[in-house]
Amino acid sequence: MPREQHSISRSDIDENALKVLYRLHNAGYRALLVGGGVRDLLLGLKPKDFDITTDATPEQVKALFRNCRLIGRRFRLAHILFGREIIEVATFRGHHDETEQDKQKVKQSQQGMLLRDNVYGSLEEDAERRDFTVNALYYDIADFSLYDFCGGMDDLAQRRLTLIGEPEVRYREDPVRMLRAIRFAAKLDLSISDECAEPIRRLASLLQDIPAARHFDEVIKLLLSGQGLATYRLLKEYKLLPVLFPILFKGGEDDKATKMIEQALTDTDKRIAEGKRVTPAYIYAVMLWYPLEQRAQEMSFESGIELHDAFMLAMNEVLTIQVKTIAIPKRFTAAIRDIWVLQHRLPRFGGKRAQRVYAHEKFRAAFDFLSLRARVEQSRELAELTAWWEEYQLHNKLPEHNNARSHTNKAKEYKPNADRPAKKRRYNKPKRKPAVSKNND
Numbered sequence: 001m002p003r004e005q006h007s008i009s010r011s012d013i014d015e016n017a018l019k020v021l022y023r024l025h026n027a028g029y030r031a032l033l034v035g036g037g038v039r040d041l042l043l044g045l046k047p048k049d050f051d052i053t054t055d056a057t058p059e060q061v062k063a064l065f066r067n068c069r070l071i072g073r074r075f076r077l078a079h080i081l082f083g084r085e086i087i088e089v090a091t092f093r094g095h096h097d098e099t100e101q102d103k104q105k106v107k108q109s110q111q112g113m114l115l116r117d118n119v120y121g122s123l124e125e126d127a128e129r130r131d132f133t134v135n136a137l138y139y140d141i142a143d144f145s146l147y148d149f150c151g152g153m154d155d156l157a158q159r160r161l162t163l164i165g166e167p168e169v170r171y172r173e174d175p176v177r178m179l180r181a182i183r184f185a186a187k188l189d190l191s192i193s194d195e196c197a198e199p200i201r202r203l204a205s206l207l208q209d210i211p212a213a214r215h216f217d218e219v220i221k222l223l224l225s226g227q228g229l230a231t232y233r234l235l236k237e238y239k240l241l242p243v244l245f246p247i248l249f250k251g252g253e254d255d256k257a258t259k260m261i262e263q264a265l266t267d268t269d270k271r272i273a274e275g276k277r278v279t280p281a282y283i284y285a286v287m288l289w290y291p292l293e294q295r296a297q298e299m300s301f302e303s304g305i306e307l308h309d310a311f312m313l314a315m316n317e318v319l320t321i322q323v324k325t326i327a328i329p330k331r332f333t334a335a336i337r338d339i340w341v342l343q344h345r346l347p348r349f350g351g352k353r354a355q356r357v358y359a360h361e362k363f364r365a366a367f368d369f370l371s372l373r374a375r376v377e378q379s380r381e382l383a384e385l386t387a388w389w390e391e392y393q394l395h396n397k398l399p400e401h402n403n404a405r406s407h408t409n410k411a412k413e414y415k416p417n418a419d420r421p422a423k424k425r426r427y428n429k430p431k432r433k434p435a436v437s438k439n440n441d
Helices: 015-026 036-042 058-064 100-105 123-129 152-157 167-173 176-188 194-209 212-223 228-237 255-273 280-287 289-303 307-323 330-345 353-358 363-377 380-394
Strands: 031-034 051-054 068-071 077-082 085-091 106-108 114-117 137-140 146-148
Touching: 015 031, 015 051, 015 058, 015 077, 015 085, 031 036, 036 137, 036 152, 058 068, 058 077, 058 085, 167 176, 167 194, 176 194, 176 212, 176 228, 212 228, 212 280, 228 255, 255 280, 255 289, 255 363, 280 289, 280 330, 280 363, 289 307, 307 330, 330 353, 330 363, 353 380, 363 380
Parallel strands: 051 085
Antiparallel strands: 031 051, 031 137, 068 077, 077 085, 106 114, 137 146
16 A cells, blocks of 8 residues: 555654664665554554564664664564663564474474464565454555555454454464453454454463463553453453453452452553553452452461461462462562551551551552442441541641652751861871791791
């Protein structure tokens, strides 16, 4: 499609992405914008990132850019760094031949999942290797034309999400494509085609073979991209949620837990739309709260220990189970624990306790959590406690580190006295070594 037949303009493309495109083009390589950046521009959205594909190998890309690093075992990629921004550059993917050379570059598991894949090919082959038709659209910097090899423009027009190739084979190659289908359907308001949707429920268990660290990255995109509620409901519909959060369904689905999670995701979507900050720790704390309470009560009943002690033990057990599926980093598990523990400290506000709780770094998140519980559980006691802390905040200044992490309050600022001359620094003269007698061995 020549420039006059599509709506993409260079003025809408990131400046750093244009730099990469032009440098590759001027060096004699073919360079095209591909994937979500092209798709979002055609839909009138602002792309979150811009990916580039080229016929240059990763090593050739690295030779052109000093700010480049090569990453990935399974797929070899070049990341061009511009401060915090990363422009990802991938070489055209090719089809797998039965030659000995290609067999050394490709490795699959017994289930068909690709473990290593560094076979390079042509632009047309690269399009066939993409996952969805709407992601197989290319913008060529050479003449500003648009390439559509798989019917992506028709699918965009019909608001439809379709896999390229045989759906079951493609899901087995990379089970995360099932999560991507859910995410794109929710994010772009697309309907998943019947042939694309049918295998998902049958193959959901394949996600258990995906590394837990990769699941963490995917869940962030699923639930913290502004369409968390719609995504959550699709994950439940297609039976993918029990694979990601098995502990949620250990004793059967809990209506109260579902209501709390949906309300938290509604609030989170609203915050993202308003440009406010969100943290994964809060969402995980919400999703695991009722499994935690249930397990604490079981441990207290089984062992006869105090509920508070059982609660502390249950925290460790619940998080240990969850990180086997989703590798939540320690900085977030620590925050999750703080939010949970503060739910037991917020009701005890007598004397100076309120001041100490209020000074806690995670007070704001814990208070929001308390307010959420009061709304969901319709508890008079929680509602009164929430109102008390609201009143307390109105009459007390929020500690600085609750708004932004700061350590300035931990060290006194040194101000020299202008009326008194600065003291001279003393230097001790080094002691001379004793002379050694020439006759002394």
